[in-house]
Amino acid sequence: MQTTQILKGILTATLLLALGSPATAAAPPRRSHVDGEVLVKYRQNRAPGKRAGDRAARGLSTVQAFRASGVRKVRLPADMTVDQAVALYRSDPDVLYAEPNYRYRLQALPDDAEMHRLWALVNDGTDGTTDADMDADQAWELETGSRDIVVAVVDSGVDATHPDLAANIWTHPGETPDNGIDDDGNGYVDDVHGWDFADGDNRPVDTHGHGTHVAGIIGAVGNNGMGVAGVCWRVSIMPLRYITAADYGTTADAIAAIEYAAANGADVINLSWGGGDYSQALKDAIDAADALVVCAAGNGGNNLDVVPTYPASYDSAAILSVAASDADDFPAAFTNYSDSRADVAAPGTGIYSTVPARRTLFEDDFSDDTHWVADGAWGLQSIYGNEVLTESPAGAYADDMDAWARLETLSLAGISGARLDFSVIGSTAGDGDRLVVEASTDGTTWNRLWVGLDDGPAESISGTIGTWQLAVADLQAYDGAASLSIRFRFISDGSGTADGYLIDNLAITCADTGQGIDAYQYYQGTSMAAAYVSGTAALIMVQKPTLTPTEVKLLIESTVDRKPQLEGFVATGGRINGYQAMVSVAAVDLRSRAAATDRIDLDWTVGDPVDSGFEIQRRPDSGSDYSTIAIVGTDEFDYVDTGLSDGTTYIYRVLTLSGGDRTGYSNETAATTPRAVGTASSGSGGGGGGGCFIATAAEKRAFFEKGRGMTIGLGAALLILVLIVWEKTRQIHRQPVVIHPSHRSDGTGTESGPTGP
Incomplete structure (x- = not known):
């Protein structure tokens, strides 16, 4: 040379x-997917049809099936390209979709800048703007975490031996360590502390460093006299490795990790990685998970409406997409952004956390x-x-x-x-x-x-x-x-x-399993921002375990610190505030019930006194925007909402007020008004009386079908029951009444006694 x-x-x-x-070298283009593999999903209740035999003859074979999403990973013969295989499967009417097995990369940037180490949690202005933080110190006065909450870190693995993480590593309750047996029958042997989907073993060791850094932000042990504190001082971190030291991971391995997390009780799933290719299979896996899925928005400095990054850009109710802000509450220079696809901002520059020794x-x-x-x-x-x-x-x-x-x-x-x-x-x-x-x-x-x-x-x-x-x-x-x-x-x-x-x-x-307490580094990226949101979500779930993932997402979004400089960069226009989210989990237990075709009754109980009153909000089931329908005093604990449409579901929440400010949110609750019933003509004879409303058989069937799986108001249920009983009684009264003879025999075989109607 x-x-x-x-x-x-x-x-x-x-x-x-x-x-x-930023690229520092002009490198040749690289494939964004795995050669020799595709992902396929058949339509519901459809199995591979007659064309499956033709595909098998051509050397196509299913090598992995994902149970929750119904997706299959298919291996291709050496002489078939991915494009050819996708086209072949898409020509089959029984196939819902076929796509490449895309690759993904971690969402972090290198950084060795020196700055105040925990500014994201408590910013005293040393390196940035005072209070440009999550107010974690105030949040910790309310709650510091619980190991009952499980946060899955689907990433490059986690150093489970790190002294600032070891006490918070998830342990599989159904698995006996090192016995070589799949004790719980989930297909993974000795998965005591998670799984390595990249190498297919039970050692999700972090060879990259990224996953351990993310885990430390979420749940480094707090108040232990060493290192750093995570957002949650106590939590169960589930290590799931699917990205290698070379920053390489596939859709199939990501799906397997997400399905594992959901099947094993993860409350929050952190996805601090992404790529530019849309995978329906990955979206299906996320949608199927009964958990809050927190995604990093990406570090390309792009508008996600123009250059999307997945999974953060999926239109999914399960996803909370996170952009990065800096120590002055401005958008980080590298962060992707969107006022529709990025939900919130969170600290993401100069973040100090755990790394593997x-x-x-x-x-x-x-x-x-x-x-x-x-x-x-x-x-x-x-x-x-x-x-x-x-x-x-x-x-x-x-x-x-x-x-x-x-x-x-x-x-x-x-x-x-x-x-x-x-x-x-x-x-x-x-x-x-x-x-x-x-x-x-x-x-x-x-x-x-x-x-x-x-x-x-x-x-x-x-x-x-x-x-x-x-x-x-x-x-x-x-x-x-x-x-x-x-x-x-x-x-x-x-x-x-x-x-x-x-x-x-x-x-x-x-x-190095014999490491000391100095295994920490500064990283930056939307990966770190996503981890702060995951930790905040876990704290909220500890304080209010009855909240659904959707409610936790709404709570985080509705309590951000709004900043003019973040308007247009994220949908909420603000950076998350852990304390505001915590105090907004008000001790308000709201209930709703349908009382009539145009009326829903609300009542609530409170754990602590309220200063100014309660704001009652409502939204239709088909929409996402709440509107205020009433404000009541501090001594009122019920409300009657009238003028509603029949056969319609409404969702409610109650906000606590103090000095004109909203200080807390109740749980969400839903109720469905019964369908209005028809009017029948008055009857004559039989039961007598005047006209009465009678539910037809079709109306009753429609009502019960609509109400299946939903909470039916007590008043509506009683109304239907009364109508059914009334109709049965009316039918009985219309039928002839036969009084049978006494069947007394006089020895001649002739029955005696009255025989008339």
Whole structure:
């Protein structure tokens, strides 16, 4: 390689990869989906039909089925592209949809800026604006958390041994540790502390760092004399790993993790990652989860209405989409935004939280080549007095080259969370010339490793990397291997040559379970913002366990600190405020019942005195906007809402008032007015009397069908019951009454006694 084209750089910090981060290299385009796989969902109550046999004959096979969403992962034959398979399935009328298995990336940006460490929770103005925070100190006076609330972190894993997290890691109540048995029959053996969906084992160890940082924001143990405090001092963090150290994860693995979280009782599911491809399968999995799903809006600085990021941009009642704000309550420079697709803002710049501690197994600055065996031209080259490894020490690489440099064999016995890091810079003449990283446990069969770079994960490195970059490869699949070989392999075609690549600062590290209390770092991104919202949601659920996920979402949205500079960036125009959300969970228990076809009665009880009164709000079931229908005094605890439409569902809530300000929200409650019944003509004879309203059989059936699964007001139920009894009585009175003889025999066989009607 020509030294005049290279400037040696220094890597000063671990680099986190992020969707939409500024590219530092012109890299070749990469596929946004997994080759050789598609996701398919059949229409409801439809099984694969006659065409399934044709597809099987062509080598298509289902390799994974997701029970909750009904989606199937299908493996393709080697001669079929993803586009061809999608077209084939979409031509089948029994198929609801078919799509690629998209890849996703974490939503975090690298940052090593020094700032007040917990400004997001309590901002004293040291680095930012005073009170540009979540008022966590005030919220903690009301509630600090509970391990009964489960927050699933679907991410790169979590360091369950971190001293500031270990006490808050979720434990599967139905699983016996290390017995090799799937005790609860959920398909996952020994999933005591979550699952690794990337490698298919019960060790969701964080080789990236992102998931542990997110987990610390949500639930680092508080008041323990060390490190930091999460939003929840006590909580159950469920570690679910689906993204590797190379910042690589697939739709199928994300779906599996979300379904696992929902099936195992997660109250909140945190998704601090995203991508630009719309997956209906992923949306179905989110919609099927009975949990609040908090999503990072993304870090590309884009308007989500123009450049959407998924899952944050899905139109789903389950999702709370979060943009990032800074320490002055302005939108973070990198955050995606939208006044319709981003719901709230939360702190996301310079966030200090937990990261996994790591120890070094092997490192090489290439001062010599004693640890390497080379094939072909590979060797060392001196760049400004520093030795580096390269495939072409003498200058440009050759055409039609296939050569490698192999590291001496290492043992990973007893190791968890192994990872390869190295620095790389250089260029190739075209996409056909590429650098790959491979691993082998026997020195014969080599497996290609995905490599994480600034602009995303790749199976191979090609194109121009103009400044030194950190490259990361995940080795966790080889944890415990008695023998592991790693090699760099350079392949070129005959289209031309270039300088090639330089490699430096190589290290193989693993999780350090004997870490101290200093495993913390600053990150920034909407990932961090989403984590603050997840923690806040968990606190609310502790204080008011009866709230539904939708009600918790509404509470967070309705209690933001509104800021003019956030108007237009998020739908609520504000940054979350944990304290306001907590005090807004007023001790008001609201009930509703339909009393007539045009009337619903409300009543409520309160746990604490109210200063100014109660504001009663109503919205139709088909809409989302509340309107105020009445304000009543502090000594009034019921209200009659009249003039309503029959057969209509209305939703209510009551707000507590103090000095004209809204200080709390009750639970939401719904009631349905009964359908108005028809008028029957007056009867004569039988039961006698005048005219009466009679529900026809069709009307009664329609009423009960409409009311199935809903809370029917007591008054409405009694009304229908009276009508039914009245009709039955009227029918009886219309029938002839027969008085039977006494059946007394006089010995002649002739019955005696009255026989008339």
